[in-house]
Amino acid sequence: MKGSHIRYLAPAVAAIVLLAGCAKDNGAPSSGSAAPASASSSAESSAAPALQPVTFTYFNAASAGKDGNTNETTLGKILEEQTGVNFRMEHLVGDLNTKLGVMLAGGDLPDVVVPDAGIDKMLDAKAFIPLNELLDQYGPNLKKLYEPYWDQLPAEDGSIYILPFAASKGFVPDMYQPGAFYIQRGVLKEFGYPKLETLDEYFDLIKRYKEKYPEINGAGTIGFEALTDDWRFFTLSNPAATLAGLPSEGEVYVDMATKQAHVTGDAEFTKRWLQTLNKANDEGLFDRESLVAKYDQYIAKLSSGRVLGFFDYGWQITPAVQNLLQAGDDDRQYIGFPLVLDPGVREQYMDPPVFATNRGIGITTSAKDPARIVQFFDNMVKEENQKLLFWGEPGSMYEVDGKGRFYRTKEQIEQIADPEFQQSYGFKYFSYYWPMGAGLYEDGNAYFPDRQPEVISASYTEGDKKILEAYGLQVFTDVYREPADVEERKWYPVWTAAKQQGSPEQMFEQKKMDLQRKWFPRLILAEPSKFEAMWEEYVGLFRKLDVKAYEDWANGVIQDRLAGKKR
Numbered sequence: 001m002k003g004s005h006i007r008y009l010a011p012a013v014a015a016i017v018l019l020a021g022c023a024k025d026n027g028a029p030s031s032g033s034a035a036p037a038s039a040s041s042s043a044e045s046s047a048a049p050a051l052q053p054v055t056f057t058y059f060n061a062a063s064a065g066k067d068g069n070t071n072e073t074t075l076g077k078i079l080e081e082q083t084g085v086n087f088r089m090e091h092l093v094g095d096l097n098t099k100l101g102v103m104l105a106g107g108d109l110p111d112v113v114v115p116d117a118g119i120d121k122m123l124d125a126k127a128f129i130p131l132n133e134l135l136d137q138y139g140p141n142l143k144k145l146y147e148p149y150w151d152q153l154p155a156e157d158g159s160i161y162i163l164p165f166a167a168s169k170g171f172v173p174d175m176y177q178p179g180a181f182y183i184q185r186g187v188l189k190e191f192g193y194p195k196l197e198t199l200d201e202y203f204d205l206i207k208r209y210k211e212k213y214p215e216i217n218g219a220g221t222i223g224f225e226a227l228t229d230d231w232r233f234f235t236l237s238n239p240a241a242t243l244a245g246l247p248s249e250g251e252v253y254v255d256m257a258t259k260q261a262h263v264t265g266d267a268e269f270t271k272r273w274l275q276t277l278n279k280a281n282d283e284g285l286f287d288r289e290s291l292v293a294k295y296d297q298y299i300a301k302l303s304s305g306r307v308l309g310f311f312d313y314g315w316q317i318t319p320a321v322q323n324l325l326q327a328g329d330d331d332r333q334y335i336g337f338p339l340v341l342d343p344g345v346r347e348q349y350m351d352p353p354v355f356a357t358n359r360g361i362g363i364t365t366s367a368k369d370p371a372r373i374v375q376f377f378d379n380m381v382k383e384e385n386q387k388l389l390f391w392g393e394p395g396s397m398y399e400v401d402g403k404g405r406f407y408r409t410k411e412q413i414e415q416i417a418d419p420e421f422q423q424s425y426g427f428k429y430f431s432y433y434w435p436m437g438a439g440l441y442e443d444g445n446a447y448f449p450d451r452q453p454e455v456i457s458a459s460y461t462e463g464d465k466k467i468l469e470a471y472g473l474q475v476f477t478d479v480y481r482e483p484a485d486v487e488e489r490k491w492y493p494v495w496t497a498a499k500q501q502g503s504p505e506q507m508f509e510q511k512k513m514d515l516q517r518k519w520f521p522r523l524i525l526a527e528p529s530k531f532e533a534m535w536e537e538y539v540g541l542f543r544k545l546d547v548k549a550y551e552d553w554a555n556g557v558i559q560d561r562l563a564g565k566k567r
Helices: 039-046 074-083 096-106 116-124 132-138 140-152 185-190 199-212 230-237 239-243 268-282 295-304 318-327 370-380 383-391 410-416 419-425 453-459 462-470 504-525 528-542 547-562
Strands: 054-060 085-091 112-114 166-169 180-184 222-225 252-255 260-263 307-312 334-337 360-363 436-439
Touching (some): 054 370, 074 085, 074 370, 074 383, 085 370, 140 166, 140 370, 185 199, 185 334, 185 462, 199 268, 199 307, 222 295, 230 504, 252 547, 268 528, 295 307, 295 318, 360 370, 383 436
Parallel strands (some): 054 112, 166 436, 222 307
Antiparallel strands (some): 112 360, 180 307
């Protein structure tokens, strides 16, 4: 995943990142919302003063956040002036499936929903409306945005129910780090900034530092922290394949020679990953509480400065990055490395541009005015509005040099790094989870400020520059290899393929996760002398699942995508 999210936040390891309508009105717009004849006329009609103000409801199941109205923010107010549309935002609290189940049972759905991992539940309940005709009539800019991926949008019945988040226009390196094994900068400084390549080297360094400094900030030092809360469990299960030099395909890895998929759940690299954590636990380096902690508890521990290392994705640790930056102790901030199990393994941590069709935004059957919502989406994906939503207003949020390049001053960077400002200005509401582009604008500037070289270089603190210099890096993502050519993996990634609720592949994933949620903690916490026997017991249970059917499904996805078919 996954993937990113708040697109411009703090410097250093900065993290960035609804199927409408009532059938009774056939998607017709409310009074004054004329259908655009072209992308340019769309802009005029979207901003037409005849539009009556309206507020739609928006539920975001993918990200925590502050509930409120978009028109209470600077960006939201600008979009409301253009379209007359405001959204009342609600974010997930508690269990995703429970929340969606209650919504579906009650039948009174929000107008717009970002269902995240609950997408199949919503689709199976037929909670989203088809968007095809609405896009034809009111979405010229949306159709232009999604044109390279248009064949990937429809479901099996030919209807488009979801608008995916990011339609990429080329690869641009990101300032925030993708999956990485993070380690405190102070640990590296203590030992002369050693080069870390393998997982064993990483844990050896953590062990030595913890032995030397058993306490940090008056509390016990934590060697390694894990994240296992709810759907974020993938943060514990994903590293195994990555450590083996494999790109993240989900529940499988693909043999490049044969183009055949194999499950990862019982692979040797999964065993070695868990056995390393088992050893770390035996040596007092692993935080056992992390196996039952909630996400906010995880962030609190990272923010405390006591955690020496962890594996995660840049977009998930944004709050901790900001908290540590504000605390001002550079030694307690982190840098991530693309570690592997064995020396010389070719790492593949960085993804090429990926268009994930199994995550997105939909308009529900309860929506009051689907056409008006599509018009709003269509207006917001115009390039000038994409620049507004991700960069802000020129002259206050960013500057333009004589060559047309966007940049930010130190003062602007500091202002935008403030979480309260991000909320009040609207960056937190509009940074992701809407129809949007990615990559490069037509003028060559990056879609997202944290991918613009001029902003990246200006955003680094003195501490950032010091550690970059120590490792001979220009930006933090220089530690990664460039992503493989996506043409070599036309199926990539397998995990984005749609799965119907109750299908064999969906049931396999659910049963596999249930099994791993039970057994991975047991394997990590086991006495080392019992690990081998327990692993074999786990493997026996894993292989009772319908592994072959799942691999057959994954291989079907691969072959279809190689043949240019949507899956």
